[in-house]
Amino acid sequence: MASGRFEARKRIVFFSGLAILLPTLVASAQTADQAWLREPSRLVLFGKVIAFGNSPIEQTAVQELSRSIQHPASVKGGFSQFALRAWREGSLTVIGTAEEVRKAYPNVPVPSGLAPGEYWIWWNGFDEHSFSVIAGGDERGALYGVFALRRLPLSGESFPRTDLSNFHAHPLRSRPAMPIRWTDEWDNANGTVERGYGGRSIFFEGGKVRDDLSAVGEYARLLASVGINGCNVNNVNGAAPFLSTEMLQGLARVANTMRPWGVRLAISVDIASPQKIGGLKTFDPLDPAVQAWWKAKVDEIYAAIPDFAGFTVKADSEGQAGPASYGRSPADAANLLAHALAPHGGVVLYRAFVYNNHLDYNDLKADRARAAYDIFHPLDGKFAPNVVVQIKYGPIDFQAREPVSPLFAGLEKTSSAMEVQITQEYTGQQRHLVYLAPMWKEMLDFDLRAQNRGPHGQVFVRGVEQNRATTVKEIIAGKTFHRSLGGMIGVSCVGRDGWLGSPLAMANLYAFGRLAWDPNLSAERIAQEWTRQTIGTDPQVVATVTKMLMQSWPAYEHYTGFLGSQTLTDITGSHYGPNIESSERNGWGQWHRDDAQGIGMDRSVATGTGFAGQYPPAVAKMYETAATTPDNLLLFFHHVPYTYKLHSGETVIQYIYDSHYQGAEEAARLVDEWESLKGKLDPQLYNDVLARLEYQAGHAIVWRDAIVQYFLKESGIPDARDRAGHYPGRLEAELARLNGYKIIAITPWEDASGGMAVGCDASAAPNGCTAAWTYTGPAGHFNIAAQYFDLQPGTAHFTLSVNNQMVATWAADALLPSRRPNGDNATRLTARGPDGHGIELKPGDVLLVKGTSDANDPAALDYIEIEPAAPAR
Numbered sequence: 001m002a003s004g005r006f007e008a009r010k011r012i013v014f015f016s017g018l019a020i021l022l023p024t025l026v027a028s029a030q031t032a033d034q035a036w037l038r039e040p041s042r043l044v045l046f047g048k049v050i051a052f053g054n055s056p057i058e059q060t061a062v063q064e065l066s067r068s069i070q071h072p073a074s075v076k077g078g079f080s081q082f083a084l085r086a087w088r089e090g091s092l093t094v095i096g097t098a099e100e101v102r103k104a105y106p107n108v109p110v111p112s113g114l115a116p117g118e119y120w121i122w123w124n125g126f127d128e129h130s131f132s133v134i135a136g137g138d139e140r141g142a143l144y145g146v147f148a149l150r151r152l153p154l155s156g157e158s159f160p161r162t163d164l165s166n167f168h169a170h171p172l173r174s175r176p177a178m179p180i181r182w183t184d185e186w187d188n189a190n191g192t193v194e195r196g197y198g199g200r201s202i203f204f205e206g207g208k209v210r211d212d213l214s215a216v217g218e219y220a221r222l223l224a225s226v227g228i229n230g231c232n233v234n235n236v237n238g239a240a241p242f243l244s245t246e247m248l249q250g251l252a253r254v255a256n257t258m259r260p261w262g263v264r265l266a267i268s269v270d271i272a273s274p275q276k277i278g279g280l281k282t283f284d285p286l287d288p289a290v291q292a293w294w295k296a297k298v299d300e301i302y303a304a305i306p307d308f309a310g311f312t313v314k315a316d317s318e319g320q321a322g323p324a325s326y327g328r329s330p331a332d333a334a335n336l337l338a339h340a341l342a343p344h345g346g347v348v349l350y351r352a353f354v355y356n357n358h359l360d361y362n363d364l365k366a367d368r369a370r371a372a373y374d375i376f377h378p379l380d381g382k383f384a385p386n387v388v389v390q391i392k393y394g395p396i397d398f399q400a401r402e403p404v405s406p407l408f409a410g411l412e413k414t415s416s417a418m419e420v421q422i423t424q425e426y427t428g429q430q431r432h433l434v435y436l437a438p439m440w441k442e443m444l445d446f447d448l449r450a451q452n453r454g455p456h457g458q459v460f461v462r463g464v465e466q467n468r469a470t471t472v473k474e475i476i477a478g479k480t481f482h483r484s485l486g487g488m489i490g491v492s493c494v495g496r497d498g499w500l501g502s503p504l505a506m507a508n509l510y511a512f513g514r515l516a517w518d519p520n521l522s523a524e525r526i527a528q529e530w531t532r533q534t535i536g537t538d539p540q541v542v543a544t545v546t547k548m549l550m551q552s553w554p555a556y557e558h559y560t561g562f563l564g565s566q567t568l569t570d571i572t573g574s575h576y577g578p579n580i581e582s583s584e585r586n587g588w589g590q591w592h593r594d595d596a597q598g599i600g601m602d603r604s605v606a607t608g609t610g611f612a613g614q615y616p617p618a619v620a621k622m623y624e625t626a627a628t629t630p631d632n633l634l635l636f637f638h639h640v641p642y643t644y645k646l647h648s649g650e651t652v653i654q655y656i657y658d659s660h661y662q663g664a665e666e667a668a669r670l671v672d673e674w675e676s677l678k679g680k681l682d683p684q685l686y687n688d689v690l691a692r693l694e695y696q697a698g699h700a701i702v703w704r705d706a707i708v709q710y711f712l713k714e715s716g717i718p719d720a721r722d723r724a725g726h727y728p729g730r731l732e733a734e735l736a737r738l739n740g741y742k743i744i745a746i747t748p749w750e751d752a753s754g755g756m757a758v759g760c761d762a763s764a765a766p767n768g769c770t771a772a773w774t775y776t777g778p779a780g781h782f783n784i785a786a787q788y789f790d791l792q793p794g795t796a797h798f799t800l801s802v803n804n805q806m807v808a809t810w811a812a813d814a815l816l817p818s819r820r821p822n823g824d825n826a827t828r829l830t831a832r833g834p835d836g837h838g839i840e841l842k843p844g845d846v847l848l849v850k851g852t853s854d855a856n857d858p859a860a861l862d863y864i865e866i867e868p869a870a871p872a873r
């Protein structure tokens with residue numbers, strides 16, 4: 001598992017012509033970080049706040065309102081207008097369920113039929129005393145109303161709407177779009193978190209629930225603030241130990257901690273538990289002893305956790321046991337659990353992530369993308385009512401670009417939920433800024449045209465094309481097929497290091513909750529809301545951070561995968577840096593099938609795997625031919641020659657070159673944009689994020705060069721704009737005058753410039769190794785970038801000098817995913833000279849890098865690169 005904090009922060013100190021790059025620790029936020037709830041709301045409240053009931057959730061709502069508001073005495077100009085007209089001295093605010101309000105105040109026009117979670121906020125200031133009501137369809141609704149109110153002054157809505165006096169004629173009312181809005185955490189009992197990049201578990205340590213659960217309470221508050229109502233706390237892999245009686249006692253404490261925030265506990269279970277921990281000989285779902293075991297276990301759970309939400313199941317997938325062992329179906333397994341949970345009101349989230357990871361690469365009909373639909377579609381109608389099939393947004397696995405899963409349209413008699421990843425497993429692991437809401441929105445808004453069939457399945461009925469919109473967001477909300485369950489699941493994997501380990505990544509957690517509540521919100525509007533609450537309200541800050549967030553996913557897609565070829569990362573290892581062939585010639589089925597002539601998976605019905613035919617007819621027709629498939633998914637559905645012309649008019653190969661140069665430039669621009677905010681932000685946040693963005697810009701170049709040089713070699717077709725394979729200012733380490741350094745081949749070769757680098761063997765060269773070049777370019781001021789490999793856990797040291805004058809020194813002490821030099825840890829450092837004006841060079845100058853290795857890190861160096869000095873930063 002790759003985890004650990006990102007610590008590549010470098011501080012550059014210059015003195016008299018000398019630049020020293022000092023490593024400094026990242027000042028990272030603590031777990032108790034209140035994220036977007038850090039600042040008090042700009043809400044001003046007078047008078048008393050009371051709740052009708054004594055229930056923990058209503059009490060929380062009262063406390064939260066008191067915690068959120070500013071005391072009138074502390075209000076300094078500006079925003080006071082917002083509230084003063086509405087919340088007056090002697091006023092009363094009541095919080096409760098609609099029913100409680102109705103009973104206590106029959107004259108208050110609280111509407112009937114508020115849904116669970118829905119809130120209604122009303123104000124009456126025309127009597128002697130101002131009187132406000134925050135009513136909920138249930139207690140949670142009242143709490144969500146408080147958070148909505150808290151957020152309102154910063155929501156970006158125009159003033160008249162946020163003037164509370166408007167709430168008399170137009171009460172503030174909103175209901176969640178879908179009932180299931182959960183995060184999934186992939187925490188292990190030993191305290192590690194699978195695919196977590198924010199430190200160790202907030203829930204578990206040493207095989208049990210942690211004694212101190214204060215972070216869990218803070219997390220539940222964050223979740224509640226955006227309407228999340230469930231949290232599955234343990235990994236879907238290896239879940240058997242979580243059903244032990246001792247563990248359940250600990251889990252009851254977790255549930256108690258989250259309950260006041262309306263967040264219900266769920267856990268992942270191993271379907272083989274009756275055998276693994278129950279002492280039975282079998283876990284066959286149809287065996288009466290197995291059924292009795294689950295019933296007793298579920299009763300035990302509810303005795304300790306009366307509002308337990310349910311189970312998540314990963315079975316027959318990636319080594320997890322499943323019903324296939326007994327020739328039983330996922331429906332048999334899901335229903336086994338569902339029947340045990342039903343009397344208590346619990347649900348089963350059965351994951352559709354079931355596939356064979358031993359596919360035959362040589363079989364052109366084999367296709368992992370088909371698996372979920374092939375397995376689950378025939379079972380539609382066979383699942384118990386409290387089963388929800390949990391479907392990853394795309395048919396493969398959380399890639400930076402996938403089509404929406406056809407299974408959403410393939411289950412009409414079964415509730416479904418869409419699973420997205422907040423933790424950025426395949427999208428830069430929080431070291432890269434990638435705001436995912438725009439991608440989730442594309443999925444949610446995608447119209448599957450699931451009901452566009454006539455009575456006999458035909459697309460046209462009496463010559464009229466059927467055209468009813470059936471978007472994914474409507475399907476998972478239960479609207480399209482009239483289901484009572486359904487929703488969104490966000491795989492979050494938070495930890496003790498500032499939740500996600502990176503401040504700007506928190507926008508994804510926020511956006512997940514907001515979209516699950518209202519999938520019609522725009523990604524941009526959510527970004528603005530989050531920025532105002534978290535980073536600052538200065539209009540330039542809001543505009544710039546929003547722009548950066550919105551640009552980040554397209555940038556990442558540009559410098560990693562392309563045209564639907566998926567993230568071309570190391571799929572059998574880190575899932576982080578470039579490794580193009582790792583997807584090929586193995587059973588995992590994440591193939592893109594590139595060869596010297598072309599690239600792409602043929603998933604058409606006519607000549608390919610038939611996957612395109614799993615979509616409803618109108619969508620299937622679109623994906624069936626290359627000509628009608630959108631460019632950004634072309635290679636997901638079709639195998640085409642590199643010379644194939646896209647709709648844009650470019651050839652595929654030229655697009656590969658262009659998009660990667662574009663993506664790296666876009667990543668560099670994120671640095672500039674952030675720097676334009678200098679002086680307007682909290683300095684610690686500013687420096688922390690700046691270091692991350694600089695790292696990202698460097699890693700985007702690693703990605704760019706890997707993909708570009710690989711496909712240049714593979715296709716043999718030159719870049720029309722002459723960049724691929726030509727790096728005018730680059731001085732390769734393997735061509736330098738080496739002292740101590742030895743030439744090493746990098747695997748995969750595309751992860752190093754020219755496939756080669758140099759490494760320093762500490763035992764042979766205890767005092768370090770050097771690589772020297774004589775500068776032959778024009779005289780002037782330049783930046784000098786060094787491309788080195790920063791292995792963990794070691795710490796190598798480097799210095800860069802010109803004519804024996806040191807211009808930079810740095811330590812390779814970041815915690816990056818792998819332990820041998822490759823694209824996971826290739827890191828770029830740019831020395832910009834005193835005051836950022838560049839380093840003076842003239843022909844004949846000797847450039848020298850000295851690397852001092854330690855036992856775990858050979859101070860490997862790929863190249864240095866002389867770049868034009870950028871304007872002072």
Ligand code: GCW
Pocket residue numbers: 186194195235236237314353397398425
């Ligand atoms: O993307 C893959 C991850 C696994 C994960 C699996 C899943 C929990 O690499 O770490 O296992 O998906 O979703 O089950």
